[in-house]
Amino acid sequence: MQRIGVFVCWCGTNIAATVDVQAVSDALAKEPGVVLSANYQYMCSQTGQDLIETAIREHALTGVVICSCSPRMHEQTFRKTVARAGLNPYLLEIANIREQCSWIHKDRAQATEKAIILGRAAIAKVQLNTPLQAGQSPVTKRALVIGGGIAGIQTALDIAEAGFAVDIVEKQPTIGGKMTQLDKTFPTLDCAACILTPKMVDCAQNEKIRIFSYSEVEAVSGFVGSFRVTIRKKARYVREDVCTGCGLCTEKCPQKKVPNAFNLGLDTRRAIYIPFAQAVPKVAVIDADYCSMLKNGKCGVCAKVCAAGAIDYTQKDELVECEYGAIVAATGYNPIDLSGYDEFAYSRSPDVVSSLEFERLMNAAGPTGGTLLRPSDKTHPKTIVFVQCVGSRCSAEGKGKTYCSKICCMYTAKHAMLCREKYPDTDVYVFYIDVRTPGKNFDEFYRRAVEEYGVHYIKGMVGKVSPEGGKLKVQASDLLDGRQLHIDADMVVLAAAIEPDKSARPLATMLTASMDTNDFFTEAHPKLRPVESPTAGVFLSGCCQGPKDIPETVAQASAAASKVIGLLSKDSIVCNPCVAQPDELMCNGCSSCEKVCPYGAITYLDKEFRGPNRTTLLRRVAQVNPAVCQGCGACTVACPSGAMDLKGFSNRQIMAEVDAICR
Amino acid sequence: MVFSYFPGCTLKNKGARLDLCGRRAAEALGFTLEELPEWQCCGGVYPQARDEIATRLSSVRALDAARRKGQSLVTLCSACHHVIRRVNGDMQRDAQIRGAVNRYLQLDTPYEGQTQVLHYLEVLRDVIGFDELARRVTRPLTGQRIGAYYGCLLLRPSREMCFDDPENPTILEQFIRAIGAEPVYYAMRNECCGGYTVLEPGGRAQKQAGKVLANAAACGAQTLITACPLCMYNLQKSVGGELPVRYFTELLAQALGLEVES
Numbered sequence: 001m002q003r004i005g006v007f008v009c010w011c012g013t014n015i016a017a018t019v020d021v022q023a024v025s026d027a028l029a030k031e032p033g034v035v036l037s038a039n040y041q042y043m044c045s046q047t048g049q050d051l052i053e054t055a056i057r058e059h060a061l062t063g064v065v066i067c068s069c070s071p072r073m074h075e076q077t078f079r080k081t082v083a084r085a086g087l088n089p090y091l092l093e094i095a096n097i098r099e100q101c102s103w104i105h106k107d108r109a110q111a112t113e114k115a116i117i118l119g120r121a122a123i124a125k126v127q128l129n130t131p132l133q134a135g136q137s138p139v140t141k142r143a144l145v146i147g148g149g150i151a152g153i154q155t156a157l158d159i160a161e162a163g164f165a166v167d168i169v170e171k172q173p174t175i176g177g178k179m180t181q182l183d184k185t186f187p188t189l190d191c192a193a194c195i196l197t198p199k200m201v202d203c204a205q206n207e208k209i210r211i212f213s214y215s216e217v218e219a220v221s222g223f224v225g226s227f228r229v230t231i232r233k234k235a236r237y238v239r240e241d242v243c244t245g246c247g248l249c250t251e252k253c254p255q256k257k258v259p260n261a262f263n264l265g266l267d268t269r270r271a272i273y274i275p276f277a278q279a280v281p282k283v284a285v286i287d288a289d290y291c292s293m294l295k296n297g298k299c300g301v302c303a304k305v306c307a308a309g310a311i312d313y314t315q316k317d318e319l320v321e322c323e324y325g326a327i328v329a330a331t332g333y334n335p336i337d338l339s340g341y342d343e344f345a346y347s348r349s350p351d352v353v354s355s356l357e358f359e360r361l362m363n364a365a366g367p368t369g370g371t372l373l374r375p376s377d378k379t380h381p382k383t384i385v386f387v388q389c390v391g392s393r394c395s396a397e398g399k400g401k402t403y404c405s406k407i408c409c410m411y412t413a414k415h416a417m418l419c420r421e422k423y424p425d426t427d428v429y430v431f432y433i434d435v436r437t438p439g440k441n442f443d444e445f446y447r448r449a450v451e452e453y454g455v456h457y458i459k460g461m462v463g464k465v466s467p468e469g470g471k472l473k474v475q476a477s478d479l480l481d482g483r484q485l486h487i488d489a490d491m492v493v494l495a496a497a498i499e500p501d502k503s504a505r506p507l508a509t510m511l512t513a514s515m516d517t518n519d520f521f522t523e524a525h526p527k528l529r530p531v532e533s534p535t536a537g538v539f540l541s542g543c544c545q546g547p548k549d550i551p552e553t554v555a556q557a558s559a560a561a562s563k564v565i566g567l568l569s570k571d572s573i574v575c576n577p578c579v580a581q582p583d584e585l586m587c588n589g590c591s592s593c594e595k596v597c598p599y600g601a602i603t604y605l606d607k608e609f610r611g612p613n614r615t616t617l618l619r620r621v622a623q624v625n626p627a628v629c630q631g632c633g634a635c636t637v638a639c640p641s642g643a644m645d646l647k648g649f650s651n652r653q654i655m656a657e658v659d660a661i662c663r
Numbered sequence: 664m665v666f667s668y669f670p671g672c673t674l675k676n677k678g679a680r681l682d683l684c685g686r687r688a689a690e691a692l693g694f695t696l697e698e699l700p701e702w703q704c705c706g707g708v709y710p711q712a713r714d715e716i717a718t719r720l721s722s723v724r725a726l727d728a729a730r731r732k733g734q735s736l737v738t739l740c741s742a743c744h745h746v747i748r749r750v751n752g753d754m755q756r757d758a759q760i761r762g763a764v765n766r767y768l769q770l771d772t773p774y775e776g777q778t779q780v781l782h783y784l785e786v787l788r789d790v791i792g793f794d795e796l797a798r799r800v801t802r803p804l805t806g807q808r809i810g811a812y813y814g815c816l817l818l819r820p821s822r823e824m825c826f827d828d829p830e831n832p833t834i835l836e837q838f839i840r841a842i843g844a845e846p847v848y849y850a851m852r853n854e855c856c857g858g859y860t861v862l863e864p865g866g867r868a869q870k871q872a873g874k875v876l877a878n879a880a881a882c883g884a885q886t887l888i889t890a891c892p893l894c895m896y897n898l899q900k901s902v903g904g905e906l907p908v909r910y911f912t913e914l915l916a917q918a919l920g921l922e923v924e925s
Contacts, residue, residue: 343830345850397822466850468881473850 002033002127005061006119007052009043009068011098016041018102020112024067027116031123035059044074049081056085063091063126067119069098072534073525088131090577090648095122117661124660128653132577137627139225139573140325143564144169146217146507147330149177150550151542151557153199155328158561160208164568167210167322168203169217169231171503174279176200177332181262181356183363183370185550186414187445193278193365200280213281216503218319220327220510221600223630224537225573227324235315237286237294238272243310245282249302250274258290260367264357266375267367272302272311276365284310326537326564327511329521330557331504333543335496336391340399344387344494349467350375352492355408358415362422372423374491377470381490384419385474386412386430387462391497393433401497403518406547408495409436413449415493420453429456429487431476439549458485465492504544512598512630513538521545531560539563578648579629580636582622584609586643589620593635593644601628602635664790666781667729667736668696671743672704678740678892684912684923685739685783691919692791692799696737699728705746708859716763722750723764726778735779737786739912741891745816745824748780752823782817782826783912784834784890793841801920803843809914810847810884810906811835812875814894815855829853835888838911842918849882851875856897872897876904888914 008025010016021039029037036059040048043066055061064087066078071094079089097115105111143159145152148170159166168175179185182192203209212231219230253270260269262276271290274282286294286302293299293313303311335356338346346352351374353361364370374381388408394400409432416428435457437443449455460477467473474487500519508515513533514522521540524532531540541560542553567573582593584607594602603623611617622644624635636644636651645651674682689696703721710718725747729736738744753760755776765773781789787796813832821829832853836846854875857868876898879887888911889895898908916923 340828340831342848348848348850399828464850464854466878468850468878 002062003035003060004031004033004063004065004123004126005052005055005059006031006034006037006065006067006123007043007048007055008037008039008097008115008119009048009066010039010041011043011069011102012041015068015098015102015115018105018108018111019097019115020108023112024097024115024119028065028067028119028123031120033063033127034123035061043068044077049077052078052081053085056082056087061087063093063129065093065095065119065122065126067095067097067115067122070094070096070100090132091126091129093122093126093129095119120663121657121660124656125653128650128656129648132647134577135575135626136572137223137225137575139568139570140227140323141165141568142167142322142324143326143328143568144227144229144322144324145328145330145541147177147332147501147542147544148172148175148203148211148213149330149332149542150179150196150199151332151544151553152177152328152330153196153203154554154557155330155539155541155561155564156209157199157202157206158558159564159568160206162561162565162569163208164565165208165210167212167324169212169215171214171216172275173214173236173283173285174200174275174281175203175211175213176278176280178356179550180276180278181264181359181363183359183366184414184418186410187439187441189414189418197278197280200278204280211281212320213283214285217507217510222323223599223628224567225325227327227537229322229324229327231320231322233318233320235288235317236283237288237291237311237313237315238284239310239312239315240281240283242308243283243306244308245274245279245284246307247274247284248305248307249284249311252301252305254299254301255290255292258287263360263367264354266357266360286311286313326539326567328539328541328560328564329504329507329511329513329533329544330541330560331501331507331544333498333547334501336401336499338390338494338496341390341494343464344390344462344492345465345467345472346494349465349472349492351381351467351472351490352465352494354494354496355411355415356496358493359411362415362418372419379490380423381426383427383487383489384429384491384493385462385472385476385487385489386416386428386493386495388412388430388432388495389461389497390494392495401499401518403547404436405495405497406436407498407549410439410442410445410549412493412495413437413446413455416455417445417449417453420449420455427456429458429489431458431460431462433459433461439551460485462492465489498543498547500544511535511538531556531563537567575627576631577626578631578646579626580624580631580633580644580646582624582639583643583645584621586641587619587621587639588641588643589622590640592638592640593622596634596638598632598634599628599630601625601630664694665734666694666696666786667725667732667734668698669702669705669725669736669738669743669747670698671738671740672707673742673892674740678895678910680923680925681739681890681892681895681910681912684910684916684921687921687923688912688915688919689783691916691921692787692796694786694790697732697734699725699736702728705743707742707746709746709749713757713759714763716760716767719750719753719760719764720768722747723754723768723774726751726754726776726780727768727770727774730774730778735781737781737783739783739890741782741814741816741889742893744780744782749823751776751778751780782890784817784838785826787838787841788834793837796838797841797843800842800918802918804914804918805843807844808847808883808885809839809844810849810879810882810887811839811852812856812879812887812889812894812898812908813853814889814891815853815858816891818853835890835911838915839888842914844914847879847882847884849879849884851878856891856894858893858897861893861897861900866902868897869900869902872901873903876901876906880904880906886914
């Protein structure tokens, strides 16, 4: 006979305000097998856990049901509690009466009734729970960081510092990311290159770090502790081990009209190029879309001038397979495409630029050598209008993003300040909805732009920019003054919203890591586990998780590294015992389960069975590799004969729950 | 293809060309516009007050008449389209207005916004298709540089009108390409023409319309097209800009090789 204990949590007022917790524990006390039913204000607190532990010992409980928050929140906590009292941790069931009940209902009577039903279902299930033993699986002592921007660099350096091997996969020919394109960084105005390039060099020189530049992740299999990752090293048509980075080829290449992506198309480069002088690795790469040798077999100038003999037109993409214990996503961000924002004339006038383009126009290593000139006629702009929140904080039906891109207020203040400092005869306007500067020394920085540098900050939005006669006629509203403004500007700078890099979505699919509707990676807990993905062994670093400035990105990158180090310092990790298990006598070897298994955990075996009259039959039956199975349950639904069952979630247990709900 | 058709008052006098050319072009393109019997003025302006029922009634009568015939309702005048589309939205979404209107009208079956309201341009885009239109054109307006003038009534509020992107509309430019001409993009194409402020002294509407024309001319437009009789009026009365303004149906008829008597 089962002896089940029920513990109903109030969660302060989170549950108790909507659910009558006393009524729930009273009602559940009458369920078959229940010998004890209690409620307490915070079941997850030390006192609450002690209550459970004592009850298990005193009442010799054989099963525990806790009615509380989602199992995603505290199942692990309570499993440990139960285990401390000597009970198998899998004899615990959680009834989620917070997220799935109290938080979504208003009517107290209905919510209470539903909480009782949910508790009843959990009791019905726990009656059939069996003790499960978790196995161990080894941890490969190497981490993979996907993305080589400042986030990925910092994470890799920290992991390497702790003595673990780490690989960086970067899709561009060089690591460094967006930060390489920035001029100065707020709020201290130190030069981005001066603080970033030493870190890039550290990465290259650290013997624990391998850099796969111009490479992309092609496939991921396995699970925490032993991921198998296929990396595609894209053909750069230059032998990385031979090229000295002298740059002669990039000067002699006759193909001069290639838009320079590093300068956002504001100038041109050759078909063979090194993205910028401080690139790591400093190795040339051939742009196959523009190289005439690769396109029609004519030219070969770079091969002729290369003293090292590094050019190899026959190079092919190469696939590399590696094992990792942990994976860090650091795929970063991009400014949104502004072609949908023609009210600001972005695609009609070259003098309407994005903030990142403006960054290049101010950069000493940029297309104008750091002199601010209008792209259209190379003259000094005398009046510059900055527009903030372009594509940020939009209504849900609109074309933009609903979120705040977070970094724009500060970099616009920086741009405005630098303009006024370098060119004091320039009139600078900034149009804003709100100025948000809640970082350390951030508001002081913004106030300096207004008070010391005389930047005209105007609350209101620009409605229209019309290019007319070499000027940009800006029509805007001044909300505080309640009037319409007309400014004849020479340049307009749009603070474009930022969005996750396009590679993040397919990567999330490969990693089975969850994302939000904006394609930012979801963290395991928004407050308490901010650098972990809900998928075990996958960690998040930088803007792939949400908009961030550099200080925040670096902080999160180091946090992600510390989580990786924590994982890699273990020799083995405890596996999830809730895995699929086939009943060989019922299995007919149809392969339905194998086809739906996303992890490749199912194989088939021809196995001998005893037939009637002492005969031996050879039958094909499914086998599950418990180390690979993640317990998703897809196979249990696909199996036509009902042979596949998930331990801890068997068909009988699920049906018992359904029966209890329908009772 | 047969549609119910709501021409509206202006198309019966000052805006007669918009109507006439539109009907003739429809025949040539193989769809029929059946004018609703006994239609009433749309009111000209969408009533903003939630408790204002009387001014919504004529729209609902037209919408209900189209429903009884089982047809979509096509409009041509921007103002009529604006009012009827938004009233239809009210009847779909606003239980208070829907209830009051139905209690007053006492229709056999209550009207709940079942009728699809289409602007003539939407018929061209979504039913005929601009590619098909381009194939039917017999006298393309090759070499003409035409500016599309949207005004505001067709586009805004975009959530209710669902006509085109209110900031970067393209439907009229697609139309201009289909009839063989070259669209001219200019910033003021979706700005207000001055609208009903033309009734106030001070010449504000004339100035505003003048800015539209000046901007279009500066960008190289030779002609402007519009779907709105009020825009047409204001642009023609404007101060500071001179550019021929035509109804889009006039150029459509011309491109289809139709001779439409004046």
